Amino acid sequence: MFIPLVLAGNFLLGEGDGPAPAAETVFDLKAILAPPLRARTVKMSAKGDIVTEEVRFHSESDGGKDVEIFAFFSYPRNAKSLPAFIWNQGGLGQASTYWNRA
DSSP states (O other), rough: HHHHHHHHHHTTTTTTTTOOOOOOOOOOOOHHSSSOOOEEEEEEEEETTTTEEEEEEEEETTTTTTEEEEEEEETTTTTOOOOEEEEOOOOOOOOOOOOHHH
């Protein structure tokens, strides 16, 4: 019973919101979000009620050369909001629509 009393005491004293969120220290989010995405659909297909777009978007510039990312973006046909699924294969694997159409 000790813990509920401590929690209730903290709440009553105005400390019930918990600790402040930790500052982001791993990623420089402002730098990551700064470049324009310049997203474009390369190809679009459908399987049943799932639409899949093959998309490319800007990631960063490397010595004046644009680095683009490829991804599959899938969503229900006629969707107005979420859910959506983005699959971006990293490493040496081959990207496919297996996970976003399963």
